[in-house]
Amino acid sequence: MAAKATPQEGAETTYKRLENDRNPYTKRAEDCAVLTIPSLFPKDSDTGSTNYTTPYQSVGARGVNNLASKLMLAMFPPNEAFFRYQMAQEQEAQVASGDGAKTKIDEDLAAMEKVVLKFFEGSGHRVTLFEGIKQLVDAGNVLFYWTLEGLKLYRLNRYVVERDGMGNVLTIVARDRYSKASLPPELLKASKLDDDATSATPVDVYTHVYWDGENWQSYQEIGGEAVAGTESTYPKGKSPWIPVRLSKIDGEHYGRSFVEEYYGDLLSLENLSKSIVQMAMIASKVVWLVNPNGITQVRRLNKATNGSYVAGREEDIKPVQLQKFNDMQVAKGTADGIEARLSYAFMLNSAVQRSGERVTAEEIRYVARELEDTLGGVYSILTQELQLPYIRVTTANLMTSKALPDLPDGLVEPTVITGVDALGRGYDLNKLVQFIQTLESLGEVAWSRLKIGNVISRIGMSLGLDVSELVMSDEEFAAAQQAQQAAAATGQAAEQAVTQAAQQQIPQTA
Structure with a gap:
């Protein structure tokens, strides 16, 4: 400290x-x-x-x-x-x-x-x-x-x-x-x-x-x-x-x-964008040059209606042209290159979330992985200076307000999951699935030693679900098993009684 x-x-x-x-x-x-x-x-x-x-x-x-x-x-x-x-x-x-x-x-x-x-x-x-x-x-x-x-x-x-x-x-x-x-x-x-x-x-x-x-x-x-x-x-x-x-x-x-x-690229793009916009505004202005010695009369052109005929020569009136197309293309090409670099740096080219639908865990995982690749160690410092202090002070104040049980210091510590693992307990679910698949490959001996009740509870926690109302406890499961066995025994006894009664009703033949 x-x-x-x-x-x-x-x-x-x-x-x-x-x-x-x-x-x-x-x-x-x-x-x-x-x-x-x-x-x-x-x-x-x-x-x-x-x-x-x-x-x-x-x-x-x-x-x-x-x-x-x-x-x-x-x-x-x-x-x-x-x-x-x-x-x-x-x-x-x-x-x-x-x-x-x-x-x-x-x-x-x-x-x-x-x-x-x-x-x-x-x-x-x-x-x-x-x-x-x-x-x-x-x-x-x-x-x-x-x-x-x-x-x-x-x-x-x-x-x-x-x-x-x-x-x-x-x-x-x-x-x-x-x-x-x-x-x-x-x-x-x-x-x-x-x-x-x-x-x-x-x-x-x-x-x-x-x-x-x-x-x-x-x-x-x-x-x-x-x-x-x-x-x-x-x-x-x-x-x-x-x-x-x-x-x-x-x-x-x-x-x-x-x-x-990326200040240099941003400043360059700002200056180029300003020049391109100003040049585009100048280029979009329409000005006509009239030959003062020509026979075409400007007054008649201004008064002429659409589709009418006016005496004159085409070369007497010409628009002003900048003749700067090639120069503007150089500026635009440079600006496009800078914009492409900045778009990559700020991740503007990556679109992962589908429009009109909810954000899925896989999309969040993709964003986290892409941020990890792009920003490198930013996650580490934000974990230590933002996420972890925030959750610690939140926990302490909720304990003070009795919203959480007041636990002794050092008994429970919050741990922030960063990078690709920032999806909380979803990462544990992947581990559980891999663990179960591995047990299946080992055969029935390994599978029979699995505490299935604890596995079910951990899967529910990994998915963020409260399984207390969904999954039977050990006592409830044992009672259900006993009831099932008793029902099976009762059904078997009834079936035997029916069979014996039927046999007694069959007449004896010599």
């Missing part, structure tokens, strides 16, 4: 000190947004009334939206678990030898997963996470603040972060700008605004989060003074503040964006 960070200075002072190190990253993020989606990363001085210049090409915007959508689909698939709960290794070893005990524990953990997934789908966090993934693609950095009411997002120009040499977070300072009318009562009292301040007077509130060596500490500050009553302490792994990078650069506090890697 990160080394101890003691707040030797206030939140606002820390923010301004670390702001100088952050400014180059925000400048690059603004430049990348200009070529993709300008409103995605506005300048700090921009407001809702700011008019942004629309790029001449749409490849950047389409690429950001497409890549963010595919990352969201692979990392947080709808109605599919992107994580699983697992017991600690020591506890798992203790129950592994128990008959069916491990299966029962897995069923309980699967039930906990369903509670978390139900909260996730109903909390609205998915919307904010998608917005955050777009920030990662375009700006490379984003900060989330987790609450039961919703997930709050901070763009890079609204927070600073400090990391140690291993990349572990030491300090986070987030800046919120409120109006006087929207300030909470405790913050309004601490703001010490003048009585003549209007309701629209802006107030900057700084939230300082730092690691003290054992826990995360946080407090809020206004005007250089800490606000009493805003102090909070979070155990390791349970902080609601989640800073995320798209890529890890050793020795840097912030990451780099995906768009930044």
Whole structure:
């Protein structure tokens, strides 16, 4: 874990000190947004009334939206678990030898997963996470603040972060700008605004989060003074503040964006697209040149109706032509080549989901595999800095609110399944199918030693189904077997009685 960070200075002072190190990253993020989606990363001085210049090409915007959508689909698939709960290794070893005990524990953990997934789908966090993934693609950095009411997002120009040499977070300072009318009562009292301040007077509130060596500490500050009553302490792994990078650069506090890697192609395509559009507009303008010494009268041509005859010579009037066709073809060919490269990089050429139908598990698996091939190690860092911290803080807060059983720390740990295995328990189903097929090839001896009840339960968990109401328990199965045997015995006795009675009625013959 990160080394101890003691707040030797206030939140606002820390923010301004670390702001100088952050400014180059925000400048690059603004430049990348200009070529993709300008409103995605506005300048700090921009407001809702700011008019942004629309790029001449749409490849950047389409690429950001497409890549963010595919990352969201692979990392947080709808109605599919992107994580699983697992017991600690020591506890798992203790129950592994128990008959069916491990299966029962897995069923309980699967039930906990369903509670978390139900909260996730109903909390609205998915919307904010998608917005955050777009920030990662375009700006490379984003900060989330987790609450039961919703997930709050901070763009890079609204927070600073400090990391140690291993990349572990030491300090986070987030800046919120409120109006006087929207300030909470405790913050309004601490703001010490003048009585003549209007309701629209802006107030900057700084939230300082730092690691003290054992826990995360946080407090809020206004005007250089800490606000009493805003102090909070979070155990390791349970902080609601989640800073995320798209890529890890050793020795840097912030990451780099995906768009930044292709900034040269995007800038070239923007300039070429602008030139082509402007030249096309010039070429589409129709202007006629008239020979002043010719016999054709322009006035008669203008007044002539459709299909009428006018005296004149064709060579007296000619349209203006640019004679730049070959030059424009060179520009268009270059632009097409750049667009093809960008389309491949942003995965615009891959269409896997069928229109008008639901997304299947195989389609999600295809997207995950393609992202793994295209983005390489992006999955690894997003797992460590986004998925895993998110599910840990969600679990901790749901335990606090009694939505989940309050388990001791270290007993159960969430595990994120990444890459092709990001389909949750569907990967286990493939293993189970292969296992059963292998047993079949070994013959009846191996098949007879299979605990079929546990296999059925695990298949149901892999499919995300609650099999408790579908499959008989061991006791129910034993009772059903006894009832079947008793019915068979009763039927056999009745058949024998009927046979004996029939035999008695047959007359004896000599």
